[in-house]
Amino acid sequence: MTEYLIRRLLQSVLVLFLISILTFAIIHAAPGGPTQVFLAPGLSPEAAKVQAHNLGLDQPVPVQYLKWIGGMLQGDLGHTFKNNIPVGDILWPTVKNTIILMASAWILSLIIAIPWGIYNSTREYGFSDHTSNFISYLGFAMPTFWFGIILQQTFALKLDLLPLSDMYDMDKQGDVGNLILHLVLPVTVLSLGFLAGYVKYSRSSMLEVLNQDYVRTARAKGLKERKVVYRHALRNALIPIITILGLDLPILVGGAALTENVFNWPGMGRLFVEMAVAREYSVLMSITLVVSVMVVVGNLLADILYAVVDPRVQYGRKGGAAA
Amino acid sequence: MRKKKWVSSFTVFALAAVLIAGCTGNKPQESASPSASPSATSSESPSESPSASPAGPKDGGTLTISTFSDMVSVNPIFINDTASGDLDALIFAKLYDLDRNANLAAEPWSLAAELPQVAADNKTYVIKLKPNAKWSDGQPITAEDVKFTFDTIRNPDVGSPAISTLDKIDTITVKDPQTVEIKLKQVYAPFPYSLYISIVPQHILKDVPAKELKAHKFGVDPAQTVTSGPWKWTEWTQGQHFTIEKDPNYWGEKKPHIDKIVYKIYADQNTEVQALMKGDVQMTEAIPLTQIEAVKKQQNLNVILAPGPQYEYIQFNFKDENFPQKVSPFKSQKTRQAIAYALNRQGMVDNVLKGAGALMNSPFLPKSWADPGDKAVNYAYDPEKAKALLAEDGWKPGKDGILEKDGIRFSFELQYNAGNSRREQVSAIVQQNLKDVGIEVIPKGIDFATWIDQNVTPGKFPAILLGWSLSNPDPDAESIFSSKYFPPAGQNSGWYVNKELDELWVKGQQTVDKTERAKIYHEIGEKISIDLPYVFLYQYGLPQGVDASKVKWAEEDRPESSLAYGYLFHIINWWLE
Numbered sequence: 001m002t003e004y005l006i007r008r009l010l011q012s013v014l015v016l017f018l019i020s021i022l023t024f025a026i027i028h029a030a031p032g033g034p035t036q037v038f039l040a041p042g043l044s045p046e047a048a049k050v051q052a053h054n055l056g057l058d059q060p061v062p063v064q065y066l067k068w069i070g071g072m073l074q075g076d077l078g079h080t081f082k083n084n085i086p087v088g089d090i091l092w093p094t095v096k097n098t099i100i101l102m103a104s105a106w107i108l109s110l111i112i113a114i115p116w117g118i119y120n121s122t123r124e125y126g127f128s129d130h131t132s133n134f135i136s137y138l139g140f141a142m143p144t145f146w147f148g149i150i151l152q153q154t155f156a157l158k159l160d161l162l163p164l165s166d167m168y169d170m171d172k173q174g175d176v177g178n179l180i181l182h183l184v185l186p187v188t189v190l191s192l193g194f195l196a197g198y199v200k201y202s203r204s205s206m207l208e209v210l211n212q213d214y215v216r217t218a219r220a221k222g223l224k225e226r227k228v229v230y231r232h233a234l235r236n237a238l239i240p241i242i243t244i245l246g247l248d249l250p251i252l253v254g255g256a257a258l259t260e261n262v263f264n265w266p267g268m269g270r271l272f273v274e275m276a277v278a279r280e281y282s283v284l285m286s287i288t289l290v291v292s293v294m295v296v297v298g299n300l301l302a303d304i305l306y307a308v309v310d311p312r313v314q315y316g317r318k319g320g321a322a323a
Numbered sequence: 324m325r326k327k328k329w330v331s332s333f334t335v336f337a338l339a340a341v342l343i344a345g346c347t348g349n350k351p352q353e354s355a356s357p358s359a360s361p362s363a364t365s366s367e368s369p370s371e372s373p374s375a376s377p378a379g380p381k382d383g384g385t386l387t388i389s390t391f392s393d394m395v396s397v398n399p400i401f402i403n404d405t406a407s408g409d410l411d412a413l414i415f416a417k418l419y420d421l422d423r424n425a426n427l428a429a430e431p432w433s434l435a436a437e438l439p440q441v442a443a444d445n446k447t448y449v450i451k452l453k454p455n456a457k458w459s460d461g462q463p464i465t466a467e468d469v470k471f472t473f474d475t476i477r478n479p480d481v482g483s484p485a486i487s488t489l490d491k492i493d494t495i496t497v498k499d500p501q502t503v504e505i506k507l508k509q510v511y512a513p514f515p516y517s518l519y520i521s522i523v524p525q526h527i528l529k530d531v532p533a534k535e536l537k538a539h540k541f542g543v544d545p546a547q548t549v550t551s552g553p554w555k556w557t558e559w560t561q562g563q564h565f566t567i568e569k570d571p572n573y574w575g576e577k578k579p580h581i582d583k584i585v586y587k588i589y590a591d592q593n594t595e596v597q598a599l600m601k602g603d604v605q606m607t608e609a610i611p612l613t614q615i616e617a618v619k620k621q622q623n624l625n626v627i628l629a630p631g632p633q634y635e636y637i638q639f640n641f642k643d644e645n646f647p648q649k650v651s652p653f654k655s656q657k658t659r660q661a662i663a664y665a666l667n668r669q670g671m672v673d674n675v676l677k678g679a680g681a682l683m684n685s686p687f688l689p690k691s692w693a694d695p696g697d698k699a700v701n702y703a704y705d706p707e708k709a710k711a712l713l714a715e716d717g718w719k720p721g722k723d724g725i726l727e728k729d730g731i732r733f734s735f736e737l738q739y740n741a742g743n744s745r746r747e748q749v750s751a752i753v754q755q756n757l758k759d760v761g762i763e764v765i766p767k768g769i770d771f772a773t774w775i776d777q778n779v780t781p782g783k784f785p786a787i788l789l790g791w792s793l794s795n796p797d798p799d800a801e802s803i804f805s806s807k808y809f810p811p812a813g814q815n816s817g818w819y820v821n822k823e824l825d826e827l828w829v830k831g832q833q834t835v836d837k838t839e840r841a842k843i844y845h846e847i848g849e850k851i852s853i854d855l856p857y858v859f860l861y862q863y864g865l866p867q868g869v870d871a872s873k874v875k876w877a878e879e880d881r882p883e884s885s886l887a888y889g890y891l892f893h894i895i896n897w898w899l900e
Contacts, residue, residue: 023597031773051482054534083396084538090561149593159602164601165594170585172565261591264598266563274393276560279772310790 004315008303012296016289020069023288027281028061034081034279055081068285078282087282090271095290096252097167098260098267101251104183106192114241117202121210122229132199138315139196148189148262155185165264186263190256201244202252205237212236238309246302252293336769344557348858373645384899385583386874389595393588398542399521400476406586409608413567413584414550415521416456416470416575422885425691425796427515431577431640432553432895434464434522436501439515443815445835446493446507450518454501457574458524459550464574466497471525473505487802488517488795492564510833511879512840513797524549553579553895563588580898585891596868599624605899608890609865612677612745623872629884630681630687632866635746635790636857637737637753642818646785648731653786657716659855663702665709665760666753672861675748679866683859685848686800687790687883692841693798693847702858709760718761726761734763738743739788740779741768746788749860753788782810790863794887801828804856819856873900 034057052058056067071078077087120129156164163169163182172178209215210233218228257269268287275283306313370416394406402411419435421488422428429435434456438447457462473495476483491511496504507514523541527549531539540547542750547557553575554567564587569579587637589595596614599607600621610618610626618624629644639653639734646652653659672680681689684699718733726733737753739746750766757764778784791803806820824847831843852859867890876882880893 031777040383048482050534051537055535079538083543084545085561094562152594152597154678157597158520160601164597164603165561165589166587166603170385170587234364262594265590271562274590277772 001315002237004204005300005304006016008021008300011157012125012183012300015296016292020072020188020285020289023285024065024281025061025197027284028064030279035283045224057081068282070293077286080280080283081236082278083278087286090178091286091290094266094268094271097265098269099252100167100179101183101186101260101267102190102256105187106194106248106252108187109191109194109198112191114202117199117235118206118229118234120199120203121206122209122225124207129203132203135147136196136200137194139192139194141190142192143258144189144193144256145258145262147185165262167266186259188266189263196234198230198241199245202237202241205240206233208240209233209237239306242302242305242309246305249301250291253294254291277294327353335478374691380580380877380896380898381900382580383582385585386581386606386609386642386897386899387585387587387604387608388606389589389598390586390831391589391592391595394559394565394586396542397548397556398539399523399535399691400472400481400483400485401537401542402521406588408888409563409586409891410556411521412552412891413554414548414552414556414892416464416551417519417521417826419515419518419520421519421796421886423886427519428623430577434469434551435518436766441516441835444732445510448505448514448764449516450503450505452501452503455574456551457572458526459555459570459572460573462524462526462549463501464524464551465501465520466503467500468525469483469503470495470497471529472520472522475523475528475536478533481536485520486632488681490549496832503687510835512832512835513795513799516797517793518794522551524551525772554584569745569845575895577673577895581894587840589832599868599870602870606890610868612675612679612866615866618868619652623870625869625871627869627882627890628679629864630679630689630862630890631884632793632796632887633790634683634686634688634793634862635749635860636665637786637860638787638789639819639855640785640817641856642782646735650784651731652728652731652733652735655716656854657712660702660853661709661712661716661760662757662762663855663858664705664712665762666702666756666858666860667704668702668860669704671749671752675745675752676861678862680861683862684852685859686804686851686857687798687844687848688793688862691796691798691885692837693844693848695845695852698845698849699852700849705760712762713760713762720761724761725763727760732763733761734765734786735785736767737788738767738769738774738784740771740774742771743768748893750779750788761808779816780811782816784816787816792887796886796894798826799832801825801832803850804828817856821854821856824850824854854883875900 034055056064058065064179068078077091079086080133081150082266116128116132120126146249152164154288155162162184165182167182168175168178175215206229210229212233215228216234218232219225223232256267257273260267261273268290272287274289303315307315309316339693348743355420359879365899390406392406393403394410395404396402397407397410397414399411399415402408416432416434420430422430427438429437434452434726436451436453440451442449443449449791450469452464452469458464465511473492476485477483477489477492479486491507491509491514493508496506496655497505500599513712524847527541528539531784545559548556550556550570553570553573555570556565557568558564558566559876564585566583566585568583569581587598590596592609592611593614595604596603596608596610596618596820599610600618615626615628619626639651640646641651641654643649643651650838672678672682682701683689685695687693687695713726716728719726721727721732722853737750739750741747746768747768750764750768753765754764779787780790803814804819805813805814805815805825806822807825808815809818810816827843827847831840831847834840835842845897864884867884869882874897876893876897880896881891883889886892
């Protein structure tokens with residue numbers, strides 16, 4: 001297991017390195033550099049040149065990359081072009097805010113979706129199954145920002161029960177109770193989107209297992225239905241669910257730009273869009289890397305969890321069952 | 324040479340576009356009349372007459388203003404965006420300010436004690452400062468600060484966006500701590516507006532090397548930003564809000580009434596408007612046109628809807644190599660006039676701008692002193708006349724109904740910045756209008772940064788739909804119309820040549836007497852409206868929303884839509900209920 005983990009980590013570092021080269025190249029290939037956005041057109045071409053030179057933007061892209069990666073390896077994410085603010089100052093708060101929002105929605109939807117899916121698998125096409133199906137279609141079909149606007153109109157404006165947007169009231173910055181009030185609407189919107197998928201996954205994954213021979217054997221030897229479902233079937237059904245969760249983990253930091261925009265949530269999705277328009281290379285690179293790290297971590301976690309839920313999966317011995 | 328600023332507002336309308344379907348059916352606003360008269364502002368009077376609140380101005384309170392984009396840096400030397408400009412207007416004293424009619428003025432909150440004394444040669448300006456002006460750290464504001472500010476902006480190593488506004492200066496001399504003398508290289512009538520400028524503290528920045536000024540914390544870190552205005556900058560949470568508070572040591576005789584002003588940043592304009600309706604914010608600087616009716620329905624909210632200091636135009640390219648057939652179809656004056664007749668500009672003002680605009684026939688804002696009025700040709704919508712002119716000019720319908728001349732099919736690409744819903748709508752109208760007279764238009768939206776870089780600055784496009792923001796009230800526009808200013812160095816990006824106009828622009832700069840100067844611009848307006856390097860479309864405004872039950876001002880201090888930053892006009896005199 002340890003050997004396997006080390007190998008995976010080394011691979012991950014290589015992958016991240018390649019991702020950084022690729023994104024750096026793509027971002028720099030986009031026409032209209034940062035000087036076009038924040039300097040021109042109010043600026044004379046000569047002054048723009050001076051600024052580009054002062055910022056090191058007139059150097060060849062590979063040289064700029066080496067400088068950037070050099071700083072990165074020493075923990076320096078770089079500075080914004082437009083106002084020389086350390087990228088970390090902008091980035092980390094938004095990462096935190098996005099995790100608060102997305103994790104709340106994610107965990108809430110999992111708590112509801114997995115038991116519900118399991119329950120529905122044992123009572124196919126019952127009332128509960130139809131209800132969850134209906135909600136799933138709703139969740140899939142409804143654009144999240146539109147649903148968000150409806151909720152805002154109803155609960156924030158007409159009924160005046162909940163805050164309209166932001167993380168805190170202006171005079172209650174940092175207050176946890178206030179934060180929870182502000183979370184209600186965006187979390188509702190986001191969880192509905194997650195819920196739709198997860199109920200379906202857990203239901204179908206359970207159904208597949210419940211039709212297996214060993215489940216029939218378990219029933220045949222007279223085990224109680226509850227034991228059959230929760231001890232024998234569930235453990236196996238969890239494997240595909242874990243895969244999905246591992247793949248979805250990056251959502252936690254990637255954020256949801258549209259929902260963040262509608263609820264004015266100061267998160268990373270919103271930051272990414274803003275910074276892409278402004279061609280702030282360092283910020284974009286840092287966001288891409290944070291998300292890439294999450295992708296790698298998510299996959300790794302999923303692999304480790306396989307071994308935990310399924311004793312048949314063992315890494316590092318006999319060539320490894322999964323890679 | 325004076326640089327002008329293209330208006331992108333690409334972000335401003337980016338998300339608004341999504342919601343248009345749900346918000347149609349708005350009645351056009353009747354008040355299309357321009358902004359010079361106060362009555363031009365919308366339906367309900369936006370201004371609270373003093374009698375409405377007999378108690379008069381009250382001190383205290385927090386005003387929350389919404390903004391669509393975060394500030395960048397409030398260092399006056401580098402300001403190049405609206406949010407930073409707003410903050411600058413509140414925390415820095417300017418050398419001179421502008422009055423409601425866009426004249427240079429030494430207001431009680433200006434640093435200058437009186438209007439500049441201009442010597443007989445019209446090249447020497449003497450500026451007297453108020454002796455009591457102080458920085459927020461207690462240091463006096465002196466002539467040295469003024470000289471330092473001008474010299475820094477003029478230094479090419481600094482890279483200030485304002486450098487071109489000061490390139491006519493020859494020398495700046497400090498005569499005594501309250502007196503500065505500026506000598507120009509030549510007579511330059513637009514110069515006084517270059518004195519409408521915030522001054523930076525020499526004692527803080529004098530030892531910073533020119534190349535490192537942009538990276539300096541002054542203007543970015545509130546703790547390191549010494550200010551000079553009625554409010555001082557206390558907080559900035561990036562991407563969320565920035566806050567200013569009344570400076571108890573402010574030097575001015577006139578003190579502000581409002582204690583604290585918070586700018587809240589909204590990523591989505593729909594949310595921004597809802598925040599105004601819910602009361603989270605008391606003022607919004609630009610309500611999307613589609614939301615105006617909804618805002619007006621709410622009793623306590625006023626919408627100030629008047630054309631502002633910006634206009635939109637269609638620009639033709641005169642350079643053959645920018646067209647697939649290597650021939651510009653726009654070279655004939657008659658053809659350009661036909662296009663002007665074919666466009667339903669009034670329809671654009673009524674339907675797209677919902678009345679928040681006024682037709683433009685020249686590059687001068689309607690009702691400004693340079694406006695040629697009736698002397699400029701007004702091309703009223705007349706497709707028949709357009710067809711006749713095109714026929715006279717030799718264009719004949721081809722097989723597919725599109726006009727042809729000398730084997731060239733009259734079809735061109737009209738570029739604009741993607742995401743700007745106003746320009747998207749207008750380009751569709753242009754396409755339809757010109758199709759009606761046999762011209763094919765292919766509208767193409769391009770990402771703003773890419774577009775400016777690849778097409779507009781180098782002058783490589785067939786035709787564009789774009790706008791100018793006239794933050795400087797002077798009418799001089801030599802740098803965008805004169806053949807001295809071809810791309811990439813100049814902003815005459817359509818490669819337009821008219822020697823007669825070239826000379827008139829220079830004459831306008833060299834004539835100091837305002838009446839004589841106005842005559843020159845009237846002549847330019849007339850000639851340019853005949854020759855049409857652009858089809859001038861309309862002047863448009865950004866509707867300002869205010870919670871009138873909370874935000875109060877006397878009639879003479881009401882916001883002035885015709886000025887850049889006019890939504891904050893005389894805010895030092897406003898108060899909160």
